[in-house]
Amino acid sequence: MIDYLIVGQGIAGTLMGYFLQKAGKRIHVLDNDSPRSSSKHAAGIINPVTGRRFVKSWRIEDLMPFAHQTYQNIELEFEIKVFHHIPLIRTLYDQKDRNNWMLRITDPAYEKYMDGKADLGSYEGQLHPDFSYGQTLQTARLDMPAFIAHFRKYWEKRGEFSISQLSVEDLDIQADSVRWGDLQARQIIFCEGSWGKQNPYFNYLPFRGAKGEIMEVAIPGANFDRILKRKLFILPLENGNYWVGTTNTNWFDHEEPTEEGKAELIEKLQAFLKPDFEIIGHHSAIRPTVKDRRPFLGHHPEQSRLIIFNGLGTKGASLGPYWAAHLVDHLLKGADLDPSVDIRRYPYPAPA
């Protein structure tokens, strides 16, 4: 018998597996290998100050140092390179934007995250003119696809990973364990991303889902070495191409990439980038967003062997490590869950 069966190997399932195994627990990880996994298409940007009003991300003082430390520890432990410190430049569209930016910098709570002077580096001369730019400090990027691929290979070699779709109807929930086929585990952790809302045990939670489309482009002659944000991000990839994204919509009737999404990305990119580009790929995925924008952690109210870790929304790279470790502390040491992420903040069953 293993300790934990983990369902879903995006960033959520991967981090759960990592922390549980580090604590000496026996795990098995399942993933259905969907090309629409959010983590397979995420830019993996960790950005402490976001939005048009330049506001610090929720709990960033706790989340960001923990995320940096976790990814750096993993790099050392497994001798991989997946985490990159990278400057982020953002457009300030007008004088009001600039004033707001400069005002924030004078706030001691923000000064370590923002700089009034932005160095455009190799973007210099390659952009259509904008009013001004600001630079966000302490930004970083997790190469999420490589991170996940690394752990998949590692667990595959150890016989701890299978490609499989788990249907909860096939679970045999017993007094001391849960059985799924030949696998018997003390508990199951569902890390199903946007598919979580189809899980009959957890679909009472207010899942939302926000579709994002992205492109991979080649820009001949370009050598950009930082992230630029102007309505969308342009981000250098290890293969010499650029990740360009993203669209963001809560209303969609399918998960596939669309011509409208592609047209929107092209238009926004052409609005600021001078050089021609070639589209290498166009992808889409559904972010596991949640009504109150806080993760879902905890046990099913009636079936305590069933556990959820989900709701990482638009920020899996920064939220994932801290809240995965928090859930592991709860499972292994009995630590209380933070009420802001505990699924008991929602009534069960959901009111009609």
Ligand SMILES: Cc1cc2nc3c(=O)[nH]c(=O)nc-3n(C[C@H](O)[C@H](O)[C@H](O)COP(=O)(O)OP(=O)(O)OC[C@H]3O[C@@H](n4cnc5c(N)ncnc54)[C@H](O)[C@@H]3O)c2cc1C
């Ligand atoms: C275009 C785009 C850009 C983004 N950019 C960023 C960014 O810059 N920074 C950032 O932090 N976040 C970003 N995100 C958000 C980020 O992708 C998510 O926060 C994160 O990846 C969610 O991870 P997850 O593991 O919860 O879900 P997922 O990555 O979707 O993983 C869930 C996995 O579970 C599998 N699965 C589901 N149900 C089952 C089942 N029953 N049986 C077997 N397998 C199952 C799925 O196939 C999938 O592999 C972006 C998202 C998108 C779409």
